Amino acid sequence: MSTKLEKVDAVVIGVGWTGGILAKELTQAGLKVVGLERGRYRQTDPDFQPPHIHDELRYHVRYDLMQNLSRETLSFRNHQEQTALPYRVLGSFLPGEGLGGAGVHWNGVCWRFLPYDFEIRSQTLARYGERKIPDDMSLQDWGLTYDELEPYFDQFEYTCGISGQAGNLQGETVAEGNPFEGPRQRPYPTPPLTPSYANLRFRQATASLGYHPFMQPAANLSEVYTNPDGITQGACVYCGYCQRFGCESYAKPSALTTVLPVAMASGLFDLRTHCNVIRINVNSSGNKAVSVTYIDAQGQECTQAADIICLNSYVLNNCKLMLVSGIGKPYQPASGTGVVGKNYCYQASTGATVYFEDEIFNTFMGAGALGVSLDDFNGDNFDHSNLDFIHGGNIANYSTGAGPVRSRPVPPNTPKWGSAWKQNLAHYYNRSWSFSTQGSVMPYRSNYLDLDPTYKDVYGLPLLRMTFDWGPNELAMTEFMAQILEGIAKELGADKYSISKLTKHYSIVPYQSTHNTGGTIMGADPNSSVVNPFLQSWDVDNLFIVGAGNFPHNSGYNPTGTVGALAYRAADAIVNNYLAQPGPLY
Amino acid sequence: MKERAEKTSPSLSRRRFLQVASALGLAHLLTGSEQAQNTPNLPQNPQFKAPGQTRHLPRVQAAYTFFTLPEARFVEAAVSRLIPADDLGPGALETGVAYFIDQQLQGKFGLAATWYMQGPWQQGTPEQGYQHPFNPQELYRLCIPAIDMHAEESKGQVFADLSVSAQDDLLAALEGEKLEISPLPQFFLSTFWQILYDNTMQGFFADPVYGGNDQKAGWRLVGFPGVAAAYRGVMEAYYGRPYQVEPVSLADLQAGAALADESGHAIHRDLATGEILSVHPESFKHEH
Structure with missing residues (x-):
């Protein structure tokens, strides 16, 4: 028995960054919106207040803000010949759960993808020719350009109050900024953060190598900021508890501290937490979504009818809901046909840790996005003619806050326990730090998402199945990057250093990155993408799907800035185009 | 009921209750005016305040349970x-880590x-991670007697x-995965x-409230x-x-044994001199 609920103008599935942005924009346009969030209700005060938020065991190790896998997970294998087995214990990536989503416990690194990213196939062909793209690499343009997305990047950055230094203002290069960034119409809303001592050392060493380091854009605000909606954010206190923690200071923008207060104040937003959507229902001809079915906090099944449905949960769940709802043609790796589940990508990272005998860094101070970056080896910012890969990655040193439950650096070839280990840890804990590559991942025909034939979630639905391994591009690119990192370690004058590289096969066990992408990709062609350049489903025109699932490949950056821009673009398309004339927008 | 219903601006605790109850689908239990008030209302401005202190936390008598x-x-x-006592200070045993593990x-x-x-259960590749129905309780309960049995039979104790x-x-x-205890697979x-x-x-470095890191020795x-x-x-x-201060724990702040600034952050004291080192910065104070 499903309780039928009165039709509303729009339903938002998942109330994190993208759901919050859509809820705000649609309610401001006068629409009545229902928000369905599977996790719990929470807010900055009292949920994220000190001292209890500064608990490394609870939040960093036991994942208090993350998805409870006992209810739902996915299955994983490296390739199709294997049997996928459940991701039973959190490791490689950490999907969030609860109001505000993973945006509550992000580090706050907020990038714009490069102009190259959006036209990656055309630009790679134009510069290097057909042979540069292997047959099994399903590299695609995104169906829109950087310039088309620029106003929405701007909108997201000004909603948050991002702290940073512009490097390219309307085509003019600006000193101290990132010379490789796409042109921006105006500076960042707030100035860059104050660097840590490690940041200063990294900046000095990379500059002397001839690279172009800059204070990276941060959603950890350098000063108090009031955004265009009149919402005031606090200033970061450099407490060092960002990643996997909520921010007590309202200084790390999330949906909770920016867009949701506006949506809620409108009186048009009906938020329902502990409500897990299990299906999007379509009409008999399959071209309109009519309602969503969910299980509420009391365990009761409800069906909410709506004119517009926005699918804004995490990448993985967006793809799963499309598959279990039978919307769009599932991707078939054998033929390369079909689209839902296609081009699953991730992040391929290499890292370096440096150890100094005589320098102290106070690494427990910091902020999630407090870092110095360089883009000299990202995108197509360097010549790939004689390299056996495309793209690359951002290189950065972050001072995120190194509590000793999280971070216990000891030099290579040191024992892992006993008195010798203890002595090394006491010495090096505050004399060591890391820098790393945020490496891109290119799409391969054999890496994809579909439904598991065996394992089920708590609602009886099949788990999503991930089939993924590093491709030749990732292995070659990270080998190249490791050499760059080693050069920086030497230039720093580190007494000891270690370099970590990719393992031959991707493993779901150690934490790497919660930058899962693809599965509901965007594009200009319905035969090779799930949504059009307005994030509208090609098959069901009143369904909009927004998130990093839209990325046809993953760049060498954290995804949130680009995700936020896509959400604003989708909202603009709905409010200013779709409402007047419901139907396909492209 | 009437008096409550006439309030136009509900108390913070009432608002919190209404939000949580509503979020849990209990809106039908609320009165009409409470339902009208339960529209979640996230604060639009930072509102910093001295955290209230809770006062009656007991001193727990520890025992393995x-x-x-x-x-x-x-x-x-x-x-x-693993973490021995030595010249550098106490080790895991002296700081309660065994008790921490028991409680975890x-x-x-x-x-x-x-x-x-x-289920179903099957062994996968190393890349697929943990694939066994035993939880951590069962792993400790199985492996400790296995290792003791091995020690007793090979070394007499x-x-x-x-x-x-x-x-x-x-x-x-x-x-080093060199210990073989038949018939236990190496995997366990x-x-x-x-x-x-x-x-x-974790026990040696987590907040002392969890039972280890006694006297903040790990910190x-x-x-x-x-x-x-x-x-x-x-x-x-x-x-x-080096920024060397007397470390502050969750219990220190909740029980008021350490100073906190108006936003609830610890105020540190220099380890050597007792001097106050960090105070809440002026730039952080602003009008609401």
């Missing part, structure tokens, strides 16, 4: 070799409460009674080693200040030189 006595003896002996096993970690534990060098040899063999022993190792480190070892202060303006004042 999961481990059997032979298990407790094993764990006490093992953690004291007794709770949701021990029961794998947030792990996906549905259970692990806790071996010399420290024999204990170190046995732990090194466990770590290597998983047990990883969990024992991680739990020991003192590395110079970690514990619960964070507001380091705005302080970070640059300490470029390249």
